[in-house]
Amino acid sequence: MSGDHRFLGLLYLSPYIIGLLVFTTIPFVASFYLSFTDYNLMSAPIFTGFDNYWQLFTNDRTFRKSLSVTLFYVFITVPLELAFALFIAVILNYKLKFINVFRTAYYVPSILGGSIAIAVMWRYLFADVGVINMGLTAIGLEPVNWFGDPTNALLTITMLRVWQFGSAMVIFLAALQSIDKSLYEAASIDGAGKWATFRHITVPLITPVIFFNLIMQMVHAFQEFNGPYIITQGGPLKSTYFLPLYIYEEAFTRFDMGYASAIAWVLFTIIMILTLIAFWSSRHWVYYAGDKRS
Amino acid sequence: MAENLMTSTAIVADDADRIVRRDKRRHLIGTVLRYGVLVLVGLFMLYPLLWLIGASFKPNAEIFANPGFIPDEATIDGYVKGWQTSTPYTFTTFFLNTFSIVIPKIIGTAISCTAVAYGFARFDFPLKKVLFAALIATLLLPNVVTRIPQYLLFRDLGWLDTYLPLWVPSAFAGDAFFVFMLVQFLRAIPRDMEEAARVDGANTFQVLIFIVVPLLMPALISVCLFQFMWTMNDFLGPLIYISSVEKFPVSLALKLSIDTTEAFEWNRILAMSVLSILPALVVFFLAQKYFIEGISTGGVKG
Amino acid sequence: ADLRMSWWGGDSRHVATQEALKVCGEKHGHTINAEFTGWDGHLAKVTTQIAGGTEADIMQINWPWLPLFSVNGDGFADLSQFKDQIDLSQWTDDQLAAGSMNGKLNGLPVSTTGRAFMFNKTTFDKAGVPIPTNWDELFASAKALKEKLGPEYYPMNAVRETAVLLISLYATQKTGKDLVDPETMQVAWSEAELAEAIDFYGRMVEEGVVVSQKDTAAEGNLNLFENPKWADGRIAGSYEWDSTYSKFADPLQEGQVLQAVPILKGADAVTEGVYRKPSMVFSISKRSKNPEAAAQILNCLLNEPEGIAALGTSRGLPASKVAAQALVDSGKIEPELASANAIIMAGTGPTVSPLNEHPEIRGTFTDTLEEYAYGQINSTEAAQQIIEEVNKVLAKF
């Protein structure tokens, strides 16, 4: 705050700075170094310069395929999940009876996390004779081959992700709480209906949190591992073989930690660029009530 | 004249009645619709949990043969046997272990992340941008590739086979996710109340404790909630750092019996899964009332 | 001495091994700390530990991991140095060779396992079809089952690994050679031979012997033992590890019988082509401070009566002769398991290289096969691609 010492803020940051120096920097730098080496985990890393990166960009079909499905996945999942989470959060923000029960119920999928139940369930739901297809047939549609068809498999994983919208929803719920009620009153007098209120009052006022969820969901989507790992194992035809899966297998089944690090750093760079774009754009659409007046 | 007036009032009254009734009907339809949607979608959300609970009471042979919820012949075998485990310890030990990771971790996270977020959101200081960028950057690198270097680090600190690697980094605001989240929330809260407190003689730390923390409560609760849930579920961390079985947390103990190359007892595993989800469910159910009663920063009404 | 031992497994193995460690520890005056987990993530854990030099003294190592951890044979202690502690004569030379890398004995085979054909006798009986004994009968049974019982009946199952192994089996039977030629470190089969084997698989799909990959995926990539179609006998056979007999027999509905049968082959087969290998080995860390003590414990677990009795069949039928004998004598072996194992042990075929299961080689094989199954390439292209890629990996050894 104004008037306070220039370094006071750093005092509050001290836990973070210590943690950063002690726990984060070393592994971070190390993995960066490893990306320039050949390291099989058993013997010492051998420095190989840009070999890994060269190989990656010129000679790796799997990488290209994996990158493209990852990007595709991120670009459909993130907006879908955000929209869904926000929509449900708004509904669950009403003061209805039993709302606690509903909130808990809607959060359940996120609690289940990577549990085996999810894998089992998801297969039941989307199997060729599963609940979803039964539903489709019941309303006169053709059943869909959810896991067998490459595009559909990707969609199925997307739906799994969207279905676990709970944590984004909880964050939205918390944000909705902090909106000044008198603004809703002013809007209702201005004649704003539900949608207009949502669009012009709610959304702008929680933009800091929308922004946060956007960044986080993007990061998480880029690092999606559990879904494909437990359900499709990356298939069919590598249609759900996302980069993190590739990195994991390079590192822990093919024991090529150097190459895995190189892929990870490429992935890092991609997310970084997108994040920077998001931060840059946020100036134009995120409203911070608590920032300085100027 | 008087008669006229009477009838017109009557008409008006009639009108009013009709309108009231119409509004009531609309209200009713709205309510039914709302609950309808909530229940329908809710079932979809709950399906796996219900299945899981149902299956945990099924005998092994029935689990995959019958996709329904209700077991043909219910048994609590899974729970009884599952609780005993194939180790010298029961799940009681594993739950206690989990809590001795979760509790310091949540406390450490809540304290350090709040302080750091406050520092970022409310102060100007040299290198602020750089430090914030570093914070975000740590979120972006897939941790598969930092796992080995991190392991070596903790080995050198002598922390292997202890819980320290699992919670100490969090206590130093290591979970950038939470810091970032609290920063965003804080930036959305107006500063008026904090200014008033400064004038009241509070130093920045007191402002943090007495003003910021209460106003940030809904967000802080979600942070604790997430940390609780994610730590309960975290499998890889304990797997790598904990070797002694007596120190296993629940997440690890749960997978102790699962050897996909061999036959295993599904109902025990499912039963224990149910139990391991239970604390998270209860905690969430209890905590979420703070989202309703969350303090509105709107302050004063006119 | 204070020792540590790590392994993965299920409940029965955990109980048995802890007990064995207790008795063996008491016997030799060592204390052994047990570190065990499920299968999931165990490789990552062991890898991390080895990379960090903190692995347990005694480790249960999956056979295909040997080339990963120990390309030159110096990833683990060389057990031949502990002849004084371990009675190596309990293993055949073949078995010891399978546990060696680059001539160094890196691990002692704990048990031997192999792929065996298992059929749901009940289904076949219901259809009045005899259980097949060769490929032609298998194809014929597919037709018969579908006619008698319905189009959703299949006599065999083949997805992913199983499909790869079926193709390998066919190729081996045809050529008498394993995938890897240990002399040249190249693929032993010609392109044409491999293409023919792939076509064989293609025919199985076409003629309804096995479910196609796409359809299996559509079911949600269920494991066979989780699949209701297996449980109720609509899929009436598979090609699985003999040691997993119970895993597949247990989920079957009441009254159904699963029967292991001798390896199917064609008329022109030059060998049975049995796919037999050590299921896992026990290794000693090269960094162990007390390798002799560890060796004593190993010997106790595998060769001494206390260990043998305690471990029982928790890791399948022991490879150690004395152990196998002791268990047979004590009648602790379930008859079905014993018969399945007998088939494997009796089978003939070339030695199987651990490189068959090298993740990159297996990965190439399954991925290419998937492309073939999805009709993206034909069998010749697939064969060409597999041979090319596998040779690339083999070049590293």
Next chain:
Amino acid sequence: MARLQLRNLQKSYGDFKAVHGINLEVEDGEFMVLVGPSGCAKSTTLRMIAGLERVTGGEIRIGETLVNDKAPGERGIAMVFQNYALYPHMKVRKNLSFGLRLKRRPADEIEEATRDVSNILEIGDYLERLPKQLSGGQAQRVAVGRALIKKPQVFLFDEPLSNLDAKLRASMRVRITDLHKQLKADGMQSTVVYVTHDQTEAMTMGDRICVMKDGHIMQVADPVTLYNRPANAFVAGFIGSPEMNLVDANLKGNVLSIGAQSHALSDQVMARLDQGHSPELILGVRPQHFSIADADTENTFEGRISHVEFMGHEVYLYVHVEGQQMIVVVSATNYDRSKINGDHVRLQPQPAAMHLFDRKSGENISLGHLQ
């Protein structure tokens, strides 16, 4: 078409009854001012009319329509909030035009309306600022603008001018009444309910004034009546500045005694008194209706000056009479500067301006039967 009717309107917050069944009719085009002390439920009443607060009992009708269950946006009202409630994330321009944009008015119409309103309120320079970049008064003006721009059937104002400086407040006062008149002249009979605690605003703006206390209505009347003929001691004390002096007195015959001093009421006053009143009364005289008398004048009150306030052209004297405080306003030019704290003075009330109230009920018993 925009008559506003409140019938037995009630509001409770839990056990606390904020509004006790009030009845009020505001005629089409009328400018009604609600005044009353802090916490008397002015805002609550207004918010119920706006539809922001659920009605606990009774009816609200706008035009002839019962609006109890209508959404605020459907009631044809506009409102200026006491705490502004500006949309913090919208620039002033958007804040103003939000209502119109919701109604999908053409862009040039919105543009023009915004310009008009911002001219009237002198906020043209701030159109591109965010609310948090405005001073308190600027923000208040934007809030007024947001209501004006919509030209609704009923305007609701909750102390809209309380944060403006005197000059601006005076001109806004005139502007709002002018605007009201203009709308009326244009045939758009805009009804206004205006909450204030400012005397001047209430007296100058209202066609009628409704005085409230603790959730009850004390009197509804036009300003002159309210000032000259307050229905009870509360209204008398509340309206007028400085407030009317109200002192306990006893009446025997025509002799009014305050403490030890007594005062003979003139016949004119006695004639106005209700029959059968109790002897325990409250005497009410406005500070302006005293004159300072010579030592030998009869029928005066004697007191001691305790405090003198200089108010530009007027001077306020605080005088202690028999332990009760009275305020007397004298013109600054007439003010004899030798009279200072501690001095004794004699106060002579104008008989026509004397009010008498029942001490228990507070009723004015000196209104006569003139009306």
Next chain:
Amino acid sequence: MARLQLRNLQKSYGDFKAVHGINLEVEDGEFMVLVGPSGCAKSTTLRMIAGLERVTGGEIRIGETLVNDKAPGERGIAMVFQNYALYPHMKVRKNLSFGLRLKRRPADEIEEATRDVSNILEIGDYLERLPKQLSGGQAQRVAVGRALIKKPQVFLFDEPLSNLDAKLRASMRVRITDLHKQLKADGMQSTVVYVTHDQTEAMTMGDRICVMKDGHIMQVADPVTLYNRPANAFVAGFIGSPEMNLVDANLKGNVLSIGAQSHALSDQVMARLDQGHSPELILGVRPQHFSIADADTENTFEGRISHVEFMGHEVYLYVHVEGQQMIVVVSATNYDRSKINGDHVRLQPQPAAMHLFDRKSGENISLGHLQ
């Protein structure tokens, strides 16, 4: 020990210069009122004194200490905010006592102080409510209470009474000045800086008044001086209610002409005039300083009544004179009710109360050398 000094104090928001290097000394124990139109930077100045806004340039000293870099809590100040800024999560009781609890005062002292303050402010009934359950005025009083309870060296008030009703405001006014005097008598020389836009507050409360405009100080003086001897047209127009009439006029010799009408200035006025003034002037006369003259009186201004406001004991006449509007206040008793809109009247200014300002600079050129 609590003299407050502002030296060349400046504040910019980006390119916008809100405060232009002001100099102000508030003596120990003095009650200084800041007034000025909306947006003139009163709040900004106060916030800089409080330490809530960084100073762009210049110095702030409290006592003799330079406090530019001190934390608000260390400056020995208390502040009442314009928008209350109550702690939304604390009950009223805690809101009041928060400052004391921070200082770890004993519980009974806190208890007592809370009781005292809540008695003074009449908020005893709301101690267990949350801020959102208070009416606007109640909330404002709690905010005042929060400052009072601390008895600081310097009090800062930002329009603390703007949401109170007239009665309460009047009593609060007296209470705050009394409190200030009492503290002074107790030897705790509390300095006060009080921002308001209310005439009455400024004139009655301030020992001195500082009139601001657009971030500049226009005049600092005691109320009487400010009223009688405004330094410039701005102050003249700003202080006094209704505001002083300011009309363009030209002076040739002693003849002042307004449009077509002319008026001979008396010698008394001419004597006060500065030397070498320009002929283009502004004439300033307060509404109270006109009398309505007969048709044959000389040296009057003739105009037409455009609007009449009834204000209880006074009547405001809005009169158009040569296209410029003037306001005239006449006593209600003297007011001839036949004079209505459209009537012509003659206005006679009191010569002693006529001010003349330079039209360009706004300087008052008629102050003479009396002072």
